[in-house]
Amino acid sequence: MDILAYACVAIMFLFVVSRLLSYAFRRKKAPSEEELEKQLLAAVNERE
Amino acid sequence: MTTTKKAVQLPVLERSRRNYDRLRTCRRCGKYTILPGESCPNCGRARLVPVMERARSRARRKMLNEILFTVLLIIIAILLAQDMTQIAIAAGTGLILLALLVLVQRRMTGRETLRQLSRMFRYDHATIHDGLVHDQSTGVETVRSGKDVEGYHILRQTAVLVRNDRLRLALLSLLQNFRLRSDMDLELESLITRDFDPLVADYIGEIARLKRDMIKDRAIRYIIANEPRILEMENGWNILISVASAAVRMKRYVTMYQGFIRRYARFLPRERFVRLYHVVHSDPALQSEVLGQDMESIRAELYPSDPAFEPDAAGAERP
Numbered sequence: 001m002d003i004l005a006y007a008c009v010a011i012m013f014l015f016v017v018s019r020l021l022s023y024a025f026r027r028k029k030a031p032s033e034e035e036l037e038k039q040l041l042a043a044v045n046e047r048e
Numbered sequence: 049m050t051t052t053k054k055a056v057q058l059p060v061l062e063r064s065r066r067n068y069d070r071l072r073t074c075r076r077c078g079k080y081t082i083l084p085g086e087s088c089p090n091c092g093r094a095r096l097v098p099v100m101e102r103a104r105s106r107a108r109r110k111m112l113n114e115i116l117f118t119v120l121l122i123i124i125a126i127l128l129a130q131d132m133t134q135i136a137i138a139a140g141t142g143l144i145l146l147a148l149l150v151l152v153q154r155r156m157t158g159r160e161t162l163r164q165l166s167r168m169f170r171y172d173h174a175t176i177h178d179g180l181v182h183d184q185s186t187g188v189e190t191v192r193s194g195k196d197v198e199g200y201h202i203l204r205q206t207a208v209l210v211r212n213d214r215l216r217l218a219l220l221s222l223l224q225n226f227r228l229r230s231d232m233d234l235e236l237e238s239l240i241t242r243d244f245d246p247l248v249a250d251y252i253g254e255i256a257r258l259k260r261d262m263i264k265d266r267a268i269r270y271i272i273a274n275e276p277r278i279l280e281m282e283n284g285w286n287i288l289i290s291v292a293s294a295a296v297r298m299k300r301y302v303t304m305y306q307g308f309i310r311r312y313a314r315f316l317p318r319e320r321f322v323r324l325y326h327v328v329h330s331d332p333a334l335q336s337e338v339l340g341q342d343m344e345s346i347r348a349e350l351y352p353s354d355p356a357f358e359p360d361a362a363g364a365e366r367p
């Protein structure tokens with residue numbers, strides 16, 4: 001049943017790689033402090 | 049009018065670098081507040097944390113879960129392994145992947161925190177809004193109970209995030225009762241309303257008298273845009289003269305708002321007119337305008353033999 005051990009390693013590999021890729025992807029579109037300030041102001045004042 | 053004003057000591061507003069630095073959320077009930085204080089205004093528990101801290105712990109929790117899941121997979125793989133080779137492969141690959149994940153996570157903590165903060169603002173926008181409404185009503189209640197300085201300070205703290213004319217006018221009507229001094233921590237631009245209100249005009253006039261340097265484009269434009277209505281005010285003429293007096297401290301304002309300056313040049317206090325005269329005189333472009341001609345005629349008419357207008361007196365002028 002050694003296929004299960006390899007499958008587990010494969011899942012682990014895919015999981016970690018997918019995390020690393022998503023971090024690499026988010027790196028570019030992380031919000032800046034100015035954007036967050038604007039976002040918060042919009043959230044507070046939207047119903048006015 | 050000045051006799052009814054109250055001598056007060058206004059608390060200084062602690063400013064933060066970013067507008068969300070002072071916003072806190074309750075770990076227990078999830079409500080938000082911008083006011084300082086130990087306990088949550090909603091549930092009363094002392095479990096308030098700055099939103100930035102909350103976002104950081106959420107980011108860390110998420111990253112920790114990723115690590116735990118990877119460790120779990122390593123353990124399962126080792127348990128399922130049939131021989132030493134497989135154990136070595138599972139453990140080796142697992143540790144390399146884990147190290148890689150931890151390394152990347154460490155470099156991403158700052159960005160992930162901002163991303164979590166953005167999520168909080170997006171998903172909790174209604175709760176944040178309600179929290180600030182609650183903070184404002186706390187301020188209004190404090191004013192109603194007679195503590196107008198404390199109430200003003202509370203409302204002023206909410207104004208870091210709440211931007212509307214109603215709050216601005218509430219702050220201005222409170223300020224109107226206080227005897228303002230130049231050493232007070234006052235602000236101007238954030239209190240200028242979208243629509244005209246005599247309260248704003250009065251306040252701009254008062255700031256122009258107390259802290260001339262605070263009069264900038266927005267205030268000058270507001271005054272110019274509402275000039276006819278200000279002239280109808282009891283104190284309107286004084287407001288306009290004060291603002292014109294403040295505006296002549298910079299050549300840029302004189303150039304940009306020439307028409308306005310011209311209308312009040314004749315009525316400026318002598319010292320401010322001297323300042324304006326030298327500003328216009330130092331700039332050939334301004335001098336060739338109608339304003340330049342006005343300067344000479346006003347000088348000839350009001351200050352015929354005043355030595356302050358000689359060219360060499362210019363250096364002695366303060367802005």
Ligand SMILES: [Zn+2]
Nearest residue numbers: 074077088091
């Ligand atoms: Zn609470």
